Amino acid sequence: CDPAKLDELLLGSPFDYATQCRLLIPTFIPEPGAREKDFNALFTAMAGEMIVASGGRAMVLYTSYAALESSARLLRKMLATEAIEVIAQGEGESRESLLSRLQANGRTVLLGTASFWEGVDVRGEALSLLIIAKLPFAVFTDPIVQGRCELLEAAGKDPFLHFSVPQAILKLRQGFGRLIRSKSDRGVVILADKRVLTKRYGAAFLRALPAQAHTMTSQDAMVQSVRSFLE
Numbered sequence: 234c235d236p237a238k239l240d241e242l243l244l245g246s247p248f249d250y251a252t253q254c255r256l257l258i259p260t261f262i263p264e265p266g267a268r269e270k271d272f273n274a275l276f277t278a279m280a281g282e283m284i285v286a287s288g289g290r291a292m293v294l295y296t297s298y299a300a301l302e303s304s305a306r307l308l309r310k311m312l313a314t315e316a317i318e319v320i321a322q323g324e325g326e327s328r329e330s331l332l333s334r335l336q337a338n339g340r341t342v343l344l345g346t347a348s349f350w351e352g353v354d355v356r357g358e359a360l361s362l363l364i365i366a367k368l369p370f371a372v373f374t375d376p377i378v379q380g381r382c383e384l385l386e387a388a389g390k391d392p393f394l395h396f397s398v399p400q401a402i403l404k405l406r407q408g409f410g411r412l413i414r415s416k417s418d419r420g421v422v423i424l425a426d427k428r429v430l431t432k433r434y435g436a437a438f439l440r441a442l443p444a445q446a447h448t449m450t451s452q453d454a455m456v457q458s459v460r461s462f463l464e
Contacts, residue, residue, distance in 0.1 A: 289340035
């Protein structure tokens with residue numbers, strides 16, 4: 234598109250993220266990657282502790298149905314004694330039904346992927362904790378993704394830096410935006426993928442988020458941080 238035909242306007246956010254939101258990044262669990270089972274098990278154990286700390290009122294965003302289903306089984310066992318209900322996408326209920334249950338039931342955690350990263354509006358204390366499992370990179374086996382990457386390669390550009398990273402940043406911003414939906418909302422976001430700290434591209438993800446990141450070196454410290462902020 235000819236730049237001369239575009240009008241651009243950048244508007245500030247109506248939300249005060251510095252006081253309404255806390256962004257935490259745990260460094261005590263491994264990066265996702267080759268040992269995916271280890272990451273999923275440790276991530277789920279950490280998520281369970283944080284959900285107990287928040288008394289439910291939580292949503293966990295995944296990048297795959299397989300990881301969601303695995304977590305759902307483990308979290309139901311972990312949270313049963315805490316009377317926290319685990320509801321999950323892909324088990325027969327519509328998105329609207331799942332969101333209504335989260336809004337109404339209090340001690341509930343909703344596990345979602347795909348469409349739950351955007352267009353979800355749960356206001357008030359019903360959603361006080363948002364946990365993001367991984368950076369939402371596109372799947373390279375998708376034919377559309379493959380086609381766009383091939384075009385970039387033909388133009389002499391790096392598909393990862395010029396397509397995968399920008400697309401993942403946009404989706405992460407959308408996922409982050411599920412938490413603070415009004416000027417009175419408060420809550421905690423946990424981004425469990427520490428590649429934002431260890432990889433060269435990670436700084437671009439952090440710059441794109443509206444809250445300052447705080448690193449957590451132990452699970453106990455993060456539990457305390459969640460509890461103290463929400464209380």
